Amino acid sequence: QKEVEQDPGPLSVPEGAIVSLNCTYSNSAFQYFMWYRQYSRKGPELLMYTYSSGNKEDGRFTAQVDKSSKYISLFIRDSQPSDSATYLCAMTMTSGTYKYIFGTGTRLKVLA
Amino acid sequence: GAGVSQSPSNKVTEKGKDVELRCDPISGHTALYWYRQSLGQGLEFLIYFQGNSAPDKSGLPSDRFSAERTGGSVSTLTIQRTQQEDSAVYLCASSLVLASGGTGELFFGEGSRLTVL
Numbered sequence: 001q002k003e004v005e006q007d008p009g010p011l012s013v014p015e016g017a018i019v020s021l022n023c024t025y026s027n028s029a030f031q032y033f034m035w036y037r038q039y040s041r042k043g044p045e046l047l048m049y050t051y052s053s054g055n056k057e058d059g060r061f062t063a064q065v066d067k068s069s070k071y072i073s074l075f076i077r078d079s080q081p082s083d084s085a086t087y088l089c090a091m092t093m094t095s096g097t098y099k100y101i102f103g104t105g106t107r108l109k110v111l112a
Numbered sequence: 113g114a115g116v117s118q119s120p121s122n123k124v125t126e127k128g129k130d131v132e133l134r135c136d137p138i139s140g141h142t143a144l145y146w147y148r149q150s151l152g153q154g155l156e157f158l159i160y161f162q163g164n165s166a167p168d169k170s171g172l173p174s175d176r177f178s179a180e181r182t183g184g185s186v187s188t189l190t191i192q193r194t195q196q197e198d199s200a201v202y203l204c205a206s207s208l209v210l211a212s213g214g215t216g217e218l219f220f221g222e223g224s225r226l227t228v229l
Binding site: 032036042105 | 170
């Protein structure tokens, strides 16, 4: 079993839809959670990060962490064609080795 | 520089040859990471540097892979006797570690695309 599981998609939605992307993990020592966006042939770039359970909102994006279920989510409201990309979750511990473990990424396509 | 720089951006080599991939991190970033991304796959951790030392190199797939970092800056990933399964995009990232007050954000380069024929 991988430490971090993520549905690879692809996921196609119409413009304006609400998108839900999810990851599950098995290591309860993970404390720091991130979502990265990767456009084709580019390096990933950070969208959001959070240290704790609960919700964090930034514009059209909301990150949600449920440590009791070992489950994290990213919601995108009013999705736009420019949101079409691969979304990767990542996580790490906050002490010891700072090795970031990534999910496989979910490929999202927002149709105009 | 302004961002993480990787070279070469593309490399085609023959099976059995050695290759070197270079990463120039953001100035002042103490942590440096190497990841491998194969087609349709996520980022596979290879090695992590803090300064010039590598506290975690558990992801290096075999003894054909090695990496070093000098002067707390530039890093080189070397693959000896390349195999076709080594074909992938090799991504480098740098950051200020969480313990030093950084956000822990990884800043990625655009990758070195390796094709082994």
